[in-house]
Amino acid sequence: MEFINQMEPWFDEREADAVNAYLRSGGWITEFRKTRDFEAAIAGFTGATHCSVVSNGTISLTLALLACGVGPGDEVLVPDYTMVASPNSVQPTGARVVFVDIDRANLCMNFERMVAAVTPRTKAVMLVSINGRAPERIEEYVRFCRERGLYLIEDAAQSLGSCKHGKNLGTFGDIGSFSFSAPKVITTGQGGALVTDNPKLFAAIQKLRDFGREAPGADHYLTMGWNAKFTDLQAVIGLVQMEKLPWRVERKKAIYARYQEQLRGMPGLEWIPTNLQETSPWFIDVLVDATRREALIAHLKSCQVGSRPFYPALHAEPVYARTAERHPVAEEIAQRGLWLPSASKLTDEQIDVVCAAVREFAGK
Numbered sequence: 001m002e003f004i005n006q007m008e009p010w011f012d013e014r015e016a017d018a019v020n021a022y023l024r025s026g027g028w029i030t031e032f033r034k035t036r037d038f039e040a041a042i043a044g045f046t047g048a049t050h051c052s053v054v055s056n057g058t059i060s061l062t063l064a065l066l067a068c069g070v071g072p073g074d075e076v077l078v079p080d081y082t083m084v085a086s087p088n089s090v091q092p093t094g095a096r097v098v099f100v101d102i103d104r105a106n107l108c109m110n111f112e113r114m115v116a117a118v119t120p121r122t123k124a125v126m127l128v129s130i131n132g133r134a135p136e137r138i139e140e141y142v143r144f145c146r147e148r149g150l151y152l153i154e155d156a157a158q159s160l161g162s163c164k165h166g167k168n169l170g171t172f173g174d175i176g177s178f179s180f181s182a183p184k185v186i187t188t189g190q191g192g193a194l195v196t197d198n199p200k201l202f203a204a205i206q207k208l209r210d211f212g213r214e215a216p217g218a219d220h221y222l223t224m225g226w227n228a229k230f231t232d233l234q235a236v237i238g239l240v241q242m243e244k245l246p247w248r249v250e251r252k253k254a255i256y257a258r259y260q261e262q263l264r265g266m267p268g269l270e271w272i273p274t275n276l277q278e279t280s281p282w283f284i285d286v287l288v289d290a291t292r293r294e295a296l297i298a299h300l301k302s303c304q305v306g307s308r309p310f311y312p313a314l315h316a317e318p319v320y321a322r323t324a325e326r327h328p329v330a331e332e333i334a335q336r337g338l339w340l341p342s343a344s345k346l347t348d349e350q351i352d353v354v355c356a357a358v359r360e361f362a363g364k
């Protein structure tokens with residue numbers, strides 16, 4: 001039997017044909033019309049007014065913070081449980097990361113903890129909609145930030161296609177950020193996108209990603225800026241992937257539902273509350289007994305099944321080394337979480353193989 005990867009991207013003849021046609025058309029590969037089309041497709045899908053595509057979903061967050069004027073002396077609130085890119089994106093701005101514990105109900109930043117973490121130096125909140133889930137009270141986060149004069153940056157890297165109360169994730173905050181790295185629901189190899197309804201923030205992002213230029217190609221520099229631009233070669237792939245997105249969003253939900261159906265009630269396995277009307281789970285995530293997680297991973301591997309432990313609680317990682325801090329929910333989740341095979345291209349038969357292997361382990 002072929003190994004079932006925990007995650008893999010999915011392309012077919014359509015992307016191959018699009019790349020071929022683009023190269024034959026004499027395009028310069030660097031960003032131009034296809035990138036603008038890709039941005040329009042993302043804005044159209046999410047319902048945002050503006051979209052700016054950049055090199056990846058980490059630099060996108062840094063640019064979002066810089067566009068909001070975040071700098072030295074400021075603090076940015078970031079959940080303790082997230083991909084390391086979320087806090088790392090703060091570092092280039094010179095601001096300080098303040099870790100906040102998460103909510104058991106959705107693994108996103110806990111509202112009360114966020115409120116308690118605000119100081120006079122707080123400039124922005126980075127709300128990560130982890131695995132397509134968002135807080136039920138997301139509007140309260142928006143209201144709180146507005147009332148306190150804080151910028152709300154949504155790190156929706158894992159949430160393209162998920163929504164809350166009928167509104168796309170990534171469009172609640174001042175700026176929303178997406179990632180198109182290889183494991184994401186759609187991918188361009190690398191890539192990121194920022195969406196906003198705020199024309200001033202959009203104008204700032206456009207300059208920050210293009211050397212501070214007044215306009216593309218115009219060598220008049222209004223602000224400090226870097227090169228975080230995309231390429232048309234990636235955009236032609238992204239445009240085909242965007243056409244596939246609605247199907248993939250539904251397929252991810254169906255994959256999750258099939259896993260739940262087959263593993264429901266299994267001792268030692270806990271599900272995170274998930275409303276499949278709104279959430280398209282990017283990864284199939286379960287909580288297991290922390291002391292048996294490594295053994296389960298090894299068992300799955302022996303059955304030709306890939307899996308991956310959750311991210312660690314970031315405050316205690318050597319790079320941050322804030323070992324005196326305590327974020328109990330993040331710490332527990334990080335030790336118990338496991339991602340099962342989650343690619344959109346997984347067949348029902350493969351899901352059944354994975355579930356049989358998980359059940360076999362439980363019976364051991």
Ligand SMILES: Cc1ncc(COP(=O)(O)O)c(C=O)c1O
Nearest residue numbers: 056057058083085157179180181
């Ligand atoms: C929550 C979150 N934020 C940011 C990123 C960074 O995105 P990229 O890999 O495109 O830089 C990721 C990537 O997995 C992510 O999961």
